[in-house]
Amino acid sequence: MEDKKMRQESQIAAVKKVFRYLGKYRIFLVFSMLLAAVTVALTLYVPKLTGKAVDYIVAEGLVSFPGVFKIMLQIGICTLITALAQWIMNVCNNKMTYQVVRDIRNEAFRKIEILPLKYIDSHPYGEVVSRVIADVDQFADGLLMGFTQLFTGVATIVGTLGFMLSVNVKITFVVVLITPVSFVVANFIAKRTFTMFKLQSETRGEQTGLIDEMIGNQKVVQAFGQENETLERFDEINGRLQDCSLKAIFFSSITNPATRFVNSLVYTGVGITGAFAVVNGSLTVGQLSCFLSYANQYTKPFNEISGVVTELQNAIACAQRIFDLIEEEPQVPETENALHLTDIKGHVDLTDVSFSYLKEQRLIEHLNLNVKPGQRIAVVGPTGCGKTTLINLLMRFYDVTGGRIEVDGTDIRDMTRQSLRAGFGMVLQETWLKTGTIRDNIIMGKPDASAEEIVEAAKASHAHSFIKRLPKGYDTWITEDGGSLSQGQKQLLCITRVMLCRPPMLILDEATSSIDTRTEVKIQNAFARLMEGRTSFIVAHRLSTIREADVILVMKDGKIIEKGNHESLLAKNGFYAELYQSQFALGTGPNASGTVPVDNSACC
Incomplete structure (x- = not known):
């Protein structure tokens, strides 16, 4: 009834x-x-x-x-x-x-x-x-x-x-x-x-x-x-x-x-x-x-x-x-006087941050982190430890349930989402392309880019050579899944977007996972140039990237259990050292390019 x-x-x-x-x-x-x-x-x-x-x-x-x-x-x-x-x-x-x-x-x-x-x-x-x-x-x-x-x-x-x-x-x-x-x-x-x-x-x-x-x-x-x-x-x-x-x-x-x-x-x-x-x-x-x-x-x-x-x-x-x-509840609206940041230095502070997707399942608790402008922060840890969640919180795809995240001294909840996200250049392991031309996909973050800027960015990401081989070059039409492009080529286009925008902060989540080793080395060099003077967060498994970071955060169960550079963490002989040593136990030591593959089951 x-x-x-x-x-x-x-x-x-x-x-x-x-x-x-x-x-x-x-x-x-x-x-x-x-x-x-x-x-x-x-x-x-x-x-x-x-x-x-x-x-x-x-x-x-x-x-x-x-x-x-x-x-x-x-x-x-x-x-x-x-x-x-x-x-x-x-x-x-x-x-x-x-x-x-x-x-x-x-x-x-x-x-x-x-x-x-x-x-x-x-x-x-x-x-x-x-x-x-x-x-x-x-x-x-x-x-x-x-x-x-x-x-x-x-x-x-x-x-x-x-x-x-x-x-x-x-x-x-x-x-x-x-x-x-x-x-x-x-x-x-x-x-x-x-x-x-x-x-x-x-x-x-x-x-x-x-x-x-x-x-x-x-x-x-x-x-x-x-x-x-x-x-x-x-x-x-x-x-x-x-x-x-x-x-x-x-x-x-x-x-x-x-x-x-x-x-x-x-x-x-x-x-x-x-x-x-x-x-x-x-x-x-x-x-x-x-x-x-x-x-x-x-x-x-x-x-x-x-x-x-x-x-x-x-x-x-x-x-x-x-x-x-x-009538679904929309995302938390921006404050009435939300700031529009234009000159971001890249100073990021996480103070007593807590977050969980479900109330009954705790994930990140009381996380504290201070990132200075221009630092390269690498994040490693086992599956489900909160690496991707940390990225979601930085981009404000989700809001923290406790504590605060600040960029240049301003709580990210007090600034416009557009200006916050415009301050980050993000390349994820999962590529995303839209239906349109190659050019349309590259200029997504900078619609007014000139042809010279587009070509320069594509050359920096080593995408220019394969783009020129396409039937209509930069005007080649592709669908949302990339059509006949390989996974590596699609990822190169996503990297080109970031190269074109040159944002003050970077988020690289296994950005080169689908790219061959030779091209990866070239892109790592391009990233190294791009990251100069820019605050960078790197979620990575390959130690070639991690070893170059200023600070490596080792996460487990939503908490940072170890923190330091590559040498200091090895000297501690802790969880990071176990991950590092496990690679050699599997017979996968450093290759000619200096890249050390990591056991993905342990780090992803």
């Missing part, structure tokens, strides 16, 4: 939100309602004219042709005006519906841009996409049908009753007496279809999420022979979607036969009572034909409205899902 009440309240809330969006386009709404009234009035006036025409045809040789022709002309004019009014009404409905849909999609996309990263991390991408695309499309279809048929249907019912009362009150009473049957049918269908359509929408989002996940990771699926398991998961979700879709369609399909049954009852009642009235002389044959026509017109909207009700139930269910996204 409680669930039913909550469901009804959520439906009412969703409808109110829809009308809030409609408020901007009330002029179209008013015009649509007025034109619906005009359409209905003229449509209902035609049967009355037809009845008069029938009464002009009394018997053979007793036909008033002038009267019939006059009525035919009136019917023709009414039909033309009705067609024009319907066309304009449909234009208004389309404009109103798709402008509302545009506003909802824009608001949903804007919300995605400001959602905290924890929401994106905890929801499948495909499910979010399904809300913004499929659910909004379903909502648009239901809304359009509602505006097109609901106003017209209600106006037809009210108008028909008015015209029937003007002809004969007693027969109208028979029609009204049978009317509640239609409302009972509509109510029965509405209660059951909403739940099914909501479940259908949620399951469709789950299916979209799985498809998106599988397409994006098809190589991994095939490499580990997970095709059958993936198909089983898809079949299971598809089976549930089939089940809830069939139930939704079943209940909504009851509409037509049920309302047709009501139509037949009304038509039968009018026919029988009307026949007796004609025999008694209280009704003419023309009036009876007019009444029968009204009986059809009166019951037809119940068919349409019942169909609209099921569509609206689906639309409201989809609207609820998109409104849930729009």
